Amino acid sequence: MEQMNLADQRGSQVSISPGSRALMVAGAVIWLALFVFGLHGLYDRLAFGSLKTAMDSYIPWGLWVSSYIWFIGLSAGSFLLSTLVYVFKLKQLEKVAPLALVVALITLIMALLSIWFDLGHMGRFYRVYLHPNFRSAMAWMVWLYTAYFVLLIFETYFALRASLVRGRSLPGLAGGISRLLTGGRQQALSEEEVRRDRRKVTILATVGIPLAIAFHGGVGALFATVVARDVWHTAIYPIIFLVGAFLSGGALFTGLIAFFWPKRDDYWRATVRLLGRVTLGLLLLEALLTWAELSVPMWYGVGPEYEELKYMLFGPYGWVFWVVQLGLCTLVPLILLVSGGKSPRATGWAGILIAVTFLSTRLNLVLPGLVTPELAGLQFSYHDGRLIYNYLPSWPEWQLLAFVISVGIALFVFAVKMLPTLTGRDVA
Amino acid sequence: MSKNDLLKENGEKTESRRGTLAKGLALGLGLLTLDAWTGKAAQAASGGGQVSKDSEIPTLPPPVDPWQEDVTLVMRQDLKRALSKPVDKRHWGMVIDLQRCIGCQGCTISCINENKLPPGVVYRPVLEETSGTFPNVSKHFLPRPCMQCDNPPxxxxxxxxxxxxxxxxxxxxxxxxxxxxxxxxxACPYSARTFDWGEFYGDIVLSGPLPYEEVPSLEYGKVWVREAGKSPIENTRKCTFCLERVERGLLPACTDTCFGRATYFGDLNDPEALVNRVRQNRQVNQLKSELGTHPSVYYLL
Incomplete structure (x- = not known):
């Protein structure tokens, strides 16, 4: 059986249609362009620090913090999706669950890179570990996602160990990596060892649920606990962060399975349909919370939150809400999921659209709290390019984000290539 | 208008001022008499007996008259007294008289000069607000140092x-x-913290710092030369009431240079200090005190 699977893997690697090859080449070119574009941003960040960003002392958080919460949400969402299998024993998603774990790990790395680049003194990040101030929501967040990172590595390892051992005889780098990760083990895992690994995965996934909720709810709390910012300082923030994580993570995974799962069989169709339904439910819940977040403080048209949210909706960047967040991230996916519910392609597009445009939702959570002066007249008190209430990310900021995304894509492709089991290719 | 006309007009004005002064004095005397009368009346109401020493209300120091005393010299004496105490027995605070602030922004500039602040960093902006419509327009100024909150968010x-x-x-x-x-x-509700993004004013016209930008800042009593990748570049920065000056017996730069004498600085723990005396008989306000931040900066309205 093992030999057959390996033969199947080799076979699947060579049987690529000309259309798929053209798509792969196009994908590689786009990735390369993204990477080169991003490298320039990386150079700017390392050589000039924060100098080339468009942030200022009144809007001190911008694109990088927003992308950080975007990526960390994707990670928490993918992870929680995997727990449907590893904790709640949902059979339908069993084959795709390891991929969800790997996606959670990769997006976590992307999140950590984004927030690391945002630090003024990148070399001092270790101080959060050596000199933490546990009254700070940020210190808690760092410690919790470090614990989550460690847990995720172990859980992914135990979830994949059996297939890694099977993959030791694969040719080239894939076999080398499998041998390296399994310590050169020659024999296949015994049934007892497989059972033990599953138990470990179940325990880790169970511990991971409160951990993922805590660290992502914690990211929301990081904002919500700031009394000085009226829009942030609401109890709905941690909840909306969590639901956003479930939605964006679930949507990304739906898109990945719809487009990158190699076998287009009944299992694939049923899985995409199930994931599409989950995404639809979460999309509606997210829309409800967004309505609550906006309507409650704005209903009577008075108060500081009203001014800030009005700026978000009708200010110069109102299109981010109306076109991107409401249109591309909510209504279009809603139509695709409802009318094309049985079409894996429509479901996949809905997932990809939500996952990609979810950055707009994150921007609209971070920036409204910063766009109005905390004291009337502050905007006229001192004229300086870094003391203004206007923010549009600079090119170097977009470039660095492109770098982080290109790293994530590279890690994903590498993982899928090196670990065939992730796309169900050696599952008997 | 002839010279004689001018003299005549000036004479009328002088007369008019004398009249006002006389009325003011009369009113003042009247009030004093009234005060003396009410005092006697109160004493009579209480039975006219002697107030026992135990229940005697401690006498407050007289309110300051900035026209009679040189407030800078008084504050320097206050500072000397405060510095003779252990550090935990003093509590630095600031009082800003908004009626005296003319919005010259001298304090902002002297602060920048003292702390060698780069672009994007400001410790003491003067907020400006215009209210009303023409011709009934007024402009308000509010200098905003760090509030040095006792419960700082x-x-x-x-x-x-x-x-x-x-x-x-x-x-x-x-x-x-x-x-x-x-x-x-x-987290600061007063936007009193700004970030050092690594910019130099010289970047605008040249491609590097101007000579005056290479002069180190002496914040916290240390020498800080701004160089890429080194503190205070890429750090949050804020007003410290010029701690490095205060600990050497000098007033904060903003206080020293305020020519309207609108800013008072001293030890809030010292009842004799000017910062406490100027608050007597005046309406006092604090910014966003409803947040429970307990600022150490008071505004006289």
């Missing part, structure tokens, strides 16, 4: 404890510990 948010409350009430930043996450900037 910026301190607990710091993930590495780089910002802290000193025993003398000053909220300080350990530049070499700050990781530059800017969380404290978002």
């Amino acid at each position: 910026c301190v607990p948010v710091c993930p590495v404890g780089a910002t802290y409350k000193r025993p003398d009430g000053i909220v300080a930043i350990d530049y070499n510990a700050c990781i530059g996450c800017r969380y404290c900037i978002t």
